[in-house]
Every structure is written in C-alpha cells, then in structure tokens.
Amino acid sequence: MTHSNLTALSQPEQPVADPLTELLRRGARDLIAQAVESELQVLLDQHAKHRLPDGRQAVVRNGYLPERIVQTGIGDVEVKVPKVRDRSGSGVCFNSSLLPPYLKRAKSIEELLPWLYLKGISTGDYQEALAALLGDNAKGLSANTISRLKQHWIDEHRGWCQRDLSQKRYVYWWADGIYSNVRMDDRLCLLVVIGVTEHGRKELMAVDDGYRESEASWSELLAGLRSRGLTHSPKLATGDGALGFWKALLKVYPETRHQRCWVHKTANILTALPKSVQPKVKAALHEIWMAATREEAHKAYDRALIRFESKYTGAMDRLRKDRDELLAFYDFPAEHWVHIRTTNPIESTFSTVRLRTKRARNCGSRETTLGMVYKLLETAQKRWQRIRGFNLLTLVVNNVPFKDGEQVQDQSDRNAA
DSSP: OOHHHHHHHHSOOOOOOOHHHHHHHHHHHHHHHHHHHHHHHHHHHHTTTOBOTTSOBSEEEEEEOOOEEEEETTEEEEEOOEEEEETTOSOOOOOOSSSOTTOOBOHHHHHHHHHHHHTTOOGGGHHHHHHHHHGGGGTTOOHHHHHHHHHHHHHHHHHHTTOOOTTOOEEEEEEEEEEOOGGGOTTEEEEEEEEEETTSOEEEEEEEEEETTOHHHHHHHHHHHHHTTOOSOOSEEEEOSOHHHHHHHHHHOTTOEEEEOHHHHHHHHHTTSOTTTHHHHHHHHHHHHTOSSHHHHHHHHHHHHHHHTTTOHHHHHHHHTTHHHHTGGGGSOGGGHHHHSSOHHHHHHTHHHHHHHHHOSOOOOHHHHHHHHHHHHHHHHTTOOOOTTGGGHHHHHTTOOEETTEEOOSHHHHHHO
16 A cells, blocks of 8 residues: 555545535625625715825725634634725724624624523533534633633623713612522622613613612612712612612602512412412412402402401411502503513513522622623613503603503592592
8 A cells, every 4th residue: 555545544534514504604704795895885985075185085995904703603704804095194994893803703602601601601611512502613712711701791890880870761660689699608699670761671770789688788779870870760669578678769769659579479478378278379369460450459459368367367467568569550551560560570581590590509709790690681681672551651750640550631530549
C-alpha cells in the first residue's frame, strides 16, 4: 500500500455539514448584507447634495471594515460592514443599527443565557447545554464568558435601579415577595413591583431584595421609587396579606386603594381546611369574587361564612379578615377586574425563578440572583400584553367613579357609589 493510501486511511472522515443549515446561513448572510447596504444608501442619500468646492461628492463609499463573525441561532454568520469617507472633514461616518460595533452574538442567544441559568443550568454546564442547542454556534461561550455576562447583567440592574421616574405614571400596581434560597437563607426574599401605565402597558418597576416582607424593606423600596420622581400614587395596588407592604404603602403612597389578591387569600384559607372539604369551600369563594355586583358578592360572602363557620372556625376567620380590601375591585372598570383581582402577572412570570430555587439550594450571591431575575423579567416584559379595556384608564386617572364595574352617570348613582 502506498504512502498516500496510508495517509488517506489514517485521516478521519470529515462530518458532512447540514445542507439546510448551510443554506440558511448563506441566506442570512445575504439578507444582512442587503439590509446594511440599505442603511448605507440612506446615509449617502442624506448627504448626496453636499459637494466639495471642486464639485466632487463630500461623502462616498470607502470599502469595508474587516470581516467579523456574529453568533446566531442558526450558527456563525460572517458579516462585513461598509465604510464611508467624508472628504469635507465634517465627521460623517456610518454606523449600522443592525450590526453595531463590537456586536458578537444575536440577542436571541443573549436572552437564552439567563433563561438557562434560571432553569437550573450551572455556569460550568453552559458549554455542554449550549452545544446541544446551538451546535458550533456555542463556541466562545465558555464559563468565563458567562461569568462576564452575569457581571454585565448585575451592572445593568444597578443602573436600572437608579433610573429617573419623573415622567412615569402607573395606574395599577402588583406587588409580591418571592422567596429565594440565596446562600440558603430563607429570610431573604425578592421584592417585586409591576405597574400598568396610563396606556395599559405592563412594566417592571422594581426588583430588590429584603428581609422577609418586612415593613422596613418595603418602605425602603417604595421611598426609593418616590425619590426618583414617581410622585403620582397608583389608584389601586394588588398584593397578598403581608402586612409589611400595606403599612409601607400607607406611609409612602397613602392615597392608594388596597386590593387583596384572591389567589393568595384562597390558598391561605384552604390550608386551614381538611382536603375533603377544600373543593366545596373553593367553589364558595369562587362565587364571591365572580359575583356581578358588590351586593351579590357580600351575599355570597355571608353564605360561605354561615355554611362553614361552625365546623371550620379558623378558616372562616381568615375569610372574614380583609373583606373590604378583597372587594375593592368593584370600584374599577369591569374590564380590568380579571387583571386587578390577583397578582397573577408576577406569579406567572416567576414560575421559572421558583423552579431554579428548587433545583439548586444555593442560587449564588445576592447580586447574581438580582441580576439574573432582572434579566429574566426584562426579557419577559417584551411579551407582556396591554390590559383589557386600557382606553378606560384615562377615566380612572381622572377619578371618574365606577360602581360594580360600570361608570357612574348621574349624581344619584354617584352618591350611592
């Protein structure tokens, strides 16, 4: 056997690239090039009339920057960004919004990293997990890269906590304390506030840590919001029965109405009951908060108390507590009830956070956890939808009264409300 044949046999077979993926990459490269060229043409058109004294055009093309690779969900894509030359010396240059300087990976990958962490993937396992998801596109995302990104998210959260809020106004708030096993200390919890703007959009307002859900921790958070310009009180705040938040709210935003979360209240009542009777009591509670009017809700309230109080005194004592706060939503538009009766916007978003704390007893440092949670919520916020009946928020802001979800039309109804 000749030397060449031996060499051929000793060489391992090269894996055949996925032709579909390669086609997609080439298509992505061509589309990116076309988009960047369009951006460049807009700039050249803007300066087309600018001429030098000798008549030559002041701003012209001037080749390309060095080729670079951008990591995307379909693999590495080679890109080249064109340059311009400003002959007039006025400083005109071309910066692509699609491919800004130093861009190394698509946002979809950036958003994947905190999601994987909160799903329970440790820093050391990122490379293997990303390789399974992204193939060759995972190269360069080492443990050190992940650590640097986490530090960047921590810095982002710090800056976000100092942002100016003087131009903001939130009509409704949801507040909750989410417990995390940071450093295996169950006394620490994440204090979260989400608000609804005048235009009906949900926005993350605050993410901080506190000692349990104490009044001091909530007071510090709320006072911080007010000191940064959030002087308008929300019309309604929804939360569970933790006294710390409500006491702090009375001090910092005393004009705000209080709405107790029906999901928390229901869970609190059911834990004091035998499992055999829980479905019956849950159905009775459902009749209360689903009643069409406050009067019907009070009747359903009384029926539940009379029906179960003799046998389950402790549970009914919990129901009797906060009665007015549980029914505050009747003074607001009926279209908003589905949103303001519970803290579901926070609960649903934090399902991944709770999964993370269950899978790992130690989530890392306080700052790492805050940075990760902030990044997760920032990503989730992009998919939050406006609340139903957002056009009615203007009426709520202007203190137009509502009774049983309907706008009060005349003075007699207004007095009754």
